Structure formats: structure tokens, C-alpha cells
Amino acid sequence: MSDTLMVVTQDDQNMEQQVERRENVARLTTEDGRVIGWNFFEISKEFTIKGTGQVQINDEQLAHLNDLIKKAGFSDVLVPDHSPKFVVGLVKTCVPHEDSDHLSVTEIEVDNAEVLQIVCGAANIRKGLKVVVAKPGAMMPDGLLIWPGELRGVASFGMVCSAKELQLPNAAMQRGILELGPDAVVGEAFTPGR
Template sequence: MIFAYNPKHVSDTLMVITADDKSMKQATERKGNIARLTTEDGRVIGWNFFDISNEMTIEGVGQVQLTDEQFAQLNELVQKAGFEDVLEKDNTPKFVVGLVKTCVPHEDSDHLSVTEIEVDNGEVLQIVCGAANIRKGLKVVVAKPGAMMPDGLLIWPGELRGVESFGMVCSAKELNLANAPMKRGILELPQDAVVGSAFAIGQ
């Protein structure tokens, strides 16, 4: 679940993104200051909370974090508006330290690699990566499905040249880190970086 808020460039609207909506027709049902976005088959993919500053103060711009109290308040607003849905919060970090367990060339590309990356407690994600410096044994920053990059890009499972990919291996520039090197390539972390630990990105 992604929370996005940008009152200066969008509006005083909290956008809650719950699933990938690419290449899907959307339906919108609005009740008061709340709109529910669904696919044609009825799957909920997001919510818009309009004039949200009348209800709560949100810190930050872009992808934002809500307190447990604010999240509970969103559910109260949903119920009061007449929706029967219950929002379920996911507190797991979406930017984490990963360990590249395997790295092989993509069979249908001269620059892509297919990797298996451990991200936490034995969980391994297959990720297709185009960086020249990706290799087995490297510690990297992984944007897991459900992450929002500093530039607004949303990370969801997908395919690259016919191979499934469940995340993104990030460069320092993509993470908007201070003094990010201009050279191309993913960010290489120290070997003592803890696999699965959260990684703080720039905004």
C-alpha cells in the first residue's frame, strides 16, 4: 500500500495505491470526499481522500508515511462515507538491503541479467537488472513491489523480455541520495550491510 501526497502540484488529496493499475480500465465510485478506484472485475486498486487536511496533518511530500492513528482514522472515514471496505496497512519496508545470490545473462538480451536476490529471512526475489556492475555476491538496494521511487515511479511485478521480475535494483541517483555519483550502475553496498534491513532513500 502506497500513500502519496503532493498538495502543491496535485491537490489536497491523499492518494492510497493498493495494486498495479497499468493497462486496466478503471471505475470510480465517489461518496463525499472519498473515491474508490476499481478495475472492471471489481478489484480495488486505490483510494482518493479529498481535502484531507480537514481531517489530519500529513508530514512530507511524495510518498508519505502515516501513523497508526492516522491509518485508523482513514478507515473511520471510509466507513462513515458508506463503504464497507477495510484498509489493511503493510508496515514492511519497501527499500531493503539485498544479497545477489545468482546472476546470469538474460537469454534474449545482450545487456540484461536475471538475478535471484535474498531480501529478508530467506525470501528471494527474481529481478531482471540492466546494470553492468550487477554480479553474484553483491549487496544492493532493492525496491520491492509496492515501493514508490523518489521520482514517483511505482514498482510492481512485471516482465522484461519475457522474464518475470519482482522488484528493482537501484542506483544512488535513482534513490536520490546526496552526492550520488554520475557514473551509471547500481549502488554497491558494504559487505557488512544487513540483508533485509530498511534503506532510507532521498525525497
């Protein structure tokens, strides 16, 4: 049985990728030399991972992955990132996009008082709303990775999520982004699919 753990460390920014494989470890880099990810083949021989799609690994498993990297002859080290990628956010500002009749440019407070600029296309986005934000590095339930980008020339650092995108029960009946109630705590982690 061949099973693979893919660890994505950063956006490839649409650059050509190179792969260097040693034993059951492959390092993915961009043409400018940035390490953007790792593939660990036959990972079930090393430890058990529960679930499919985006999975969380603990510090002990991360240390084991770093041992595999070292044993394969690479000098890189994976560092832990336990920060939540889906969080409750508060829309601080919301203005129409200058080059669009349906996009809005928002500033949204997320965890640790950080404010992200996010371009949003939902008709129900507005100042004062509590929403679910997928921060850079988040993997949506459908496998889409969220990275900083631009929409019609305006920088966007995340995504405001709909119930359907989060694969919540009864999502098809809800239009637009998911509006959270007043009791939602800004910065609190949100788990998609629940």
C-alpha cells in the first residue's frame, strides 16, 4: 500500500516546481529555491494519521517527520504552526471595490487583534458582521488552499466563508457568507464541516 502525507509550507506563487526525492521523502521547491512542501511516502509505516484531507499532526509526529527529513539527507527543518486557520472575524470596514460592481474590500479583525484586508464577493458582507475567515494556509473542505492574492488589483489576505464552502449541514439553503451570531468570539477557532 502506498500512502502519502503532503505537507504544504507555503504558496508556490504559480512558479515552476522542482522535486527532489530521497528514499521516501520528497522536497518540493520553486525555481527561486523556496521550499514549498514535502511528500512523505508510505507514511503509515512511520505512524498513524487519522482522517483524510487536511489533518493535524502533533509535535511528536512533527519531530518524527524532521528525523525522516534528516535521515534522507536534507538539512531543512519543519517548524510547528498550531495557530487556527479558520477563525471568527469581525468586519471592521467594508467599502465597495473601485473596479467592480459586486466586490467589497473589507478589513476584518481575526485572532490576536490582527486585521486582514480581504476582498469579498458576497452581497451580505457588511461592517459589524461576525464571519468565518479562512486565513492564509487554510485548506478548505474541498481541498482548495487559501493564500494571499489579488482580486481586480486589490490585495486580499484570506477568504470570508459561506456555509456551503465550509460544508456545513443545510448549507445549500443559506446564501452568501455565513453570518455568525453576536455571541461568537472574535479570534476563536472555527471547525469546517460541523
